[in-house]
Amino acid sequence: MNTNEIIEYENLLKLNSSFFQEYNTVFNDVLNSGWYIMGNQVAQFEKSFANYCGAKHCIGVANGLDALMLSLKIYNFPEDSEVIVPSNTYIATILSITQNGFKPVLVEPDIATYNIDPLLIRKSITSKTKAIMIVHLYGKPCNMEPIIEICKEFNLKLIEDCAQSHGAKYKGKMTGTFGDAGAFSFYPTKNLGALGDAGAVVTNDDEVADKIRTIRNYGSKVKYYNEVAGYNSRLDELQAAFLSVKLKSIEKITEHKRKLAEIYDKKISNAFIKPVKNNDYYDVFHIYNIRHEKRDQLKQYLLDNGVKTEIHYPVSPNKQQAMIGTLDSFNTPISEEIHKTTLSLPISYYHTEENIVKVCEIINAFPT
Numbered sequence: 528m529n530t531n532e533i534i535e536y537e538n539l540l541k542l543n544s545s546f547f548q549e550y551n552t553v554f555n556d557v558l559n560s561g562w563y564i565m566g567n568q569v570a571q572f573e574k575s576f577a578n579y580c581g582a583k584h585c586i587g588v589a590n591g592l593d594a595l596m597l598s599l600k601i602y603n604f605p606e607d608s609e610v611i612v613p614s615n616t617y618i619a620t621i622l623s624i625t626q627n628g629f630k631p632v633l634v635e636p637d638i639a640t641y642n643i644d645p646l647l648i649r650k651s652i653t654s655k656t657k658a659i660m661i662v663h664l665y666g667k668p669c670n671m672e673p674i675i676e677i678c679k680e681f682n683l684k685l686i687e688d689c690a691q692s693h694g695a696k697y698k699g700k701m702t703g704t705f706g707d708a709g710a711f712s713f714y715p716t717k718n719l720g721a722l723g724d725a726g727a728v729v730t731n732d733d734e735v736a737d738k739i740r741t742i743r744n745y746g747s748k749v750k751y752y753n754e755v756a757g758y759n760s761r762l763d764e765l766q767a768a769f770l771s772v773k774l775k776s777i778e779k780i781t782e783h784k785r786k787l788a789e790i791y792d793k794k795i796s797n798a799f800i801k802p803v804k805n806n807d808y809y810d811v812f813h814i815y816n817i818r819h820e821k822r823d824q825l826k827q828y829l830l831d832n833g834v835k836t837e838i839h840y841p842v843s844p845n846k847q848q849a850m851i852g853t854l855d856s857f858n859t860p861i862s863e864e865i866h867k868t869t870l871s872l873p874i875s876y877y878h879t880e881e882n883i884v885k886v887c888e889i890i891n892a893f894p895t
């Protein structure tokens with residue numbers, strides 16, 4: 528390996544290159560079929576993805592945000608309803624709540640797992656709380672048992688944001704199958720990524736499935752007859768075909784990322800905070816993050832040494848300009864601490880074990 532070679536954080540061309548041949552084949556199939564939105568390819572992918580998740584239904588939609596937004600929309604909650612959501616999530620989770628006209632109620636994460644702290648959920652429940660929207664952040668499942676207990680006790684809907692957790696399991700059970708709905712994104716950088724925007728909802732509930740199927744296509748089951756005021760959130764044939772190709776390799780992708788994570792776990796010195804390990808959590812490492820109090824210096828040092836990194840996320844949702852008046856009343860010291868110290872390391876399907884060993888060596892030489 529060229530010692531001066533830059534190790535990128537992600538490279539979508541390299542990530543997808545091993546699938547090019549099959550992508551070309553299915554592209555030609557779809558092109559020649561003359562059918563481009565919601566046809567056999569979508570039906571086939573929905574079946575395969577439901578099967579992969581161990582869910583009864585999968586409904587393809589336009590993107591991950593819509594998967595979340597529509598999963599909430601179908602319940603017709605009153606306008607001042609509250610939805611509990613982790614304070615350190617990506618903005619999309621929050622927007623799926625505000626787009627429905629509901630109030631996001633931020634709950635802080637457990638600093639060890641970065642996922643919503645079940646102990647803090649109870650304190651945030653009011654008579655207006657209708658649902659909990661959890662996020663299996665970075666690809667690590669949430670602590671599901673206490674969350675499910677709370678949902679039962681307070682009769683709350685449970686929606687799982689699985690945009691980063693394709694194939695992640697809690698005690699052997701797939702994320703996306705614990706709640707009323709599991710919302711997936713297939714944005715190109717996700718563990719199961721398309722070549723454009725795409726998303727899906729998985730559910731074991733026949734009524735939820737039926738409602739999502741209707742609302743994603745203008746609220747129409749029979750062409751030109753509209754039962755509800757719906758949306759245009761359809762999945763197209765090309766993206767479904769590309770996704771079916773990649774889905775066949777999802778286990779290989781996950782295993783590769785877990786192998787790279789293991790190298791990081793073993794080799795990075797304890798001067799850096801690494802992801803917590805626990806046999807109950809089968810982590811798919813959409814993101815592998817470390818934390819360090821000199822995060823910004825570490826990021827620059829790595830860049831100077833040819834390693835590109837990312838920050839997920841530099842600013843918490845309640846500090847975003849867009850959320851002034853909506854979320855700025857929440858005080859979130861744990862999230863602030865994570866946002867200030869977290870750094871995401873390269874962990875793509877195309878990175879080699881040698882790449883990762885090199886990153887570890889450079890990190891360990893950081894003058895702390």
Ligand SMILES: *Cc1c(COP(=O)(O)O)cnc(C)c1O
Nearest residue numbers: 590591592617619620690712714
């Ligand atoms: C990517 C992502 C989304 C949104 O998915 P899109 O397909 O970009 O709409 C939602 N939540 C989380 C946690 C994400 O990482």
